[in-house]
Amino acid sequence: xxxxxxxxHTQTPWLxxxxxxxxxxxxxxxxxxxxxxxxxxxxxxxxxxxxxxxWVGGATSKxxxxxxxxxxxxxxxHYINSLGKQIAQLKEALQARTQQLQESLxxxxxxxxxxxxxxxSHKPQTHIDLQxxxxxxxxxAEIQSGENxxxxxxxxxxxxxxxRRVYQLETGLTRHPEERPVRKDxxxxxxxxxxxxxxxxxxxxxxxxxxxxYSPSDFIEGLTxxxxxxGTVYELMFxxxxxxxxxxxxxxxxxxPVVRVKNERxxxxxxxxxxxxxxxxxxxTFRLFMDNFREVCINQxxxxxxxxxxxxxxxxxxxxxxxxxxxxxxxxxxxxxxQLNEExxxxxxxxxxARAWRRSxxxxxxxxxxxxxxxxxxxxxxRLNAEPGKKVFYPVLFSQYNPSLVYSNQSPLPSIQQQxxxxxxxxxxxxxxxxxxxxxxxxxxxxxxxxxxxKGWGLEDVHLYRKYxxxxxxxxxxxxxxxxxxxxxxxxxxxxxxDKYKMCMQTKAMSEASHGHLGELFFTHEIQEHLQRQKLxxxxxxxx
Numbered sequence: 001x002x003x004x005x006x007x008x009h010t011q012t013p014w015l016x017x018x019x020x021x022x023x024x025x026x027x028x029x030x031x032x033x034x035x036x037x038x039x040x041x042x043x044x045x046x047x048x049x050x051x052x053x054x055w056v057g058g059a060t061s062k063x064x065x066x067x068x069x070x071x072x073x074x075x076x077x078h079y080i081n082s083l084g085k086q087i088a089q090l091k092e093a094l095q096a097r098t099q100q101l102q103e104s105l106x107x108x109x110x111x112x113x114x115x116x117x118x119x120x121s122h123k124p125q126t127h128i129d130l131q132x133x134x135x136x137x138x139x140x141a142e143i144q145s146g147e148n149x150x151x152x153x154x155x156x157x158x159x160x161x162x163x164r165r166v167y168q169l170e171t172g173l174t175r176h177p178e179e180r181p182v183r184k185d186x187x188x189x190x191x192x193x194x195x196x197x198x199x200x201x202x203x204x205x206x207x208x209x210x211x212x213x214y215s216p217s218d219f220i221e222g223l224t225x226x227x228x229x230x231g232t233v234y235e236l237m238f239x240x241x242x243x244x245x246x247x248x249x250x251x252x253x254x255x256x257p258v259v260r261v262k263n264e265r266x267x268x269x270x271x272x273x274x275x276x277x278x279x280x281x282x283x284x285t286f287r288l289f290m291d292n293f294r295e296v297c298i299n300q301x302x303x304x305x306x307x308x309x310x311x312x313x314x315x316x317x318x319x320x321x322x323x324x325x326x327x328x329x330x331x332x333x334x335x336x337x338x339q340l341n342e343e344x345x346x347x348x349x350x351x352x353x354a355r356a357w358r359r360s361x362x363x364x365x366x367x368x369x370x371x372x373x374x375x376x377x378x379x380x381x382x383r384l385n386a387e388p389g390k391k392v393f394y395p396v397l398f399s400q401y402n403p404s405l406v407y408s409n410q411s412p413l414p415s416i417q418q419q420x421x422x423x424x425x426x427x428x429x430x431x432x433x434x435x436x437x438x439x440x441x442x443x444x445x446x447x448x449x450x451x452x453x454x455k456g457w458g459l460e461d462v463h464l465y466r467k468y469x470x471x472x473x474x475x476x477x478x479x480x481x482x483x484x485x486x487x488x489x490x491x492x493x494x495x496x497x498x499d500k501y502k503m504c505m506q507t508k509a510m511s512e513a514s515h516g517h518l519g520e521l522f523f524t525h526e527i528q529e530h531l532q533r534q535k536l537x538x539x540x541x542x543x544x
Contacts, residue, residue, distance in 0.1 A: 278349025
């Protein structure tokens with residue numbers, strides 16, 4: 001016991017002196033940082049800059065002033081970069097001394113001689129593990145060497161960009177192969193990378209007294225791509241000292257490890273979906289819709305309500321008969337039929353149907369059209385991706401091509417359920433449509449509903465979609481594997497002006513068939529001639 005006490009008395013002053021020395025060093029470093037900050041804020045002396053540029057006649061030119069301003073800005077930037085480098089060196093020294101102190105504290109704690117008051121200083125260095133993880137991400141990324149890929153379909157292509165444009169293979173909703181980045185975060189990402197490159201190029205370099213100053217005009221081209229499990233790579237090319245001399249910089253923004261954000265149970269057993277459908281005539285299509293509703297909503301889901309808003313009086317009796325027949329066959333009573341004696345307006349119909357809900361609880365709406373086919377999986381997605389006061393769901397549906405062209409070699413045509421497949425030749429993602437949506441009644445009412453001045457079809461869904469984009473609610477936009485738009489012939493009225501008629505025909509062509517099928521239709525004559533020549537050639541070979 002006497003020896004342990006003597007040991008504690010000899011070790012404690014040593015640790016306290018070490019802590020004191022490190023504390024004094026940290027205080028000195030902080031003072032240095034403060035002094036450097038004050039120096040950086042102080043404007044350099046005017047006498048350190050060259051005189052203004054003067055033309056031969058003695059008058060100061062505008063170009064001279066601009067050149068002087070640019071030179072002063074470059075000098076100030078170099079000065080700030082130098083201070084930044086010194087601050088970084090001081091931070092590294094402080095971090096090294098802090099780590100040394102932490103190691104000493106760890107050893108002292110292991111021996112049981114940690115002085116009182118320093119127990120809370122023992123904290124794990126998680127940032128070191130994170131740095132190791134980022135280095136591992138860099139080593140895994142396809143940067144320094146290629147990766148063995150199974151086929152050409154596994155290649156992750158680069159996007160190229162300049163100061164004003166991005167050239168991309170994934171064109172998105174705009175369909176533009178080149179464009180100015182629409183999203184602010186994308187613009188900030190590329191701009192920030194470019195600024196980082198310029199800071200490095202214009203920073204202090206060893207053994208280079210008269211280095212050139214780089215500006216954004218020296219930027220030639222950049223390449224970027226994202227490997228989803230590793231990070232984003234940037235390659236930037238700049239002009240060099242001569243016409244065939246260039247500077248190339250490469251950056252890597254590693255992705256961090258997966259972080260748990262939420263882990264909670266979602267109970268959908270009591271989430272009622274009110275499907276609101278505006279309708280005018282089209283009773284044959286409505287009959288198909290009710291067949292799908294009976295199979296999915298009545299026989300499988302059993303937690304839905306159907307609201308039909310019908311415009312006009314023509315064929316209203318047929319609609320009632322279809323709904324009454326379904327009700328008698330299934331003993332299903334969750335129907336609401338509203339009749340409006342006015343001109344058809346999709347936005348008006350959905351607005352009336354939504355506000356007709358008088359029950360106390362906050363219902364989940366699914367705004368739907370009569371030519372939509374959905375599955376039980378979609379109703380589950382509808383419930384999981386909409387939350388009152390937090391998020392609304394705008395699924396991207398799969399629009400079917402003309403089945404008589406897709407299944408031209410089959411007779412009879414497959415059933416609608418058999419046609420509900422997602423393939424390249426069967427249809428396309430209708431990412432320019434915003435009419436199908438799941439949202440709670442409270443959010444719909446608070447956002448202001450549809451624009452009541454919109455008549456007929458079109459634009460009412462876009463206006464509502466933009467309201468949500470401008471709000472604090474999160475918009476969930478994703479392809480839905482269980483939501484299909486059934487093909488129907490599109491009519492382009494002769495009353496349309498030439499520009500709108502052309503747009504209508506373009507939409508009709510896009511919805512008619514895939515690019516390959518349209519090519520076959522366009523080159524039918526050439527294909528038939530080729531087949532005839534091949535037949536004659538084969539016949540002549542057999543005769544020999």
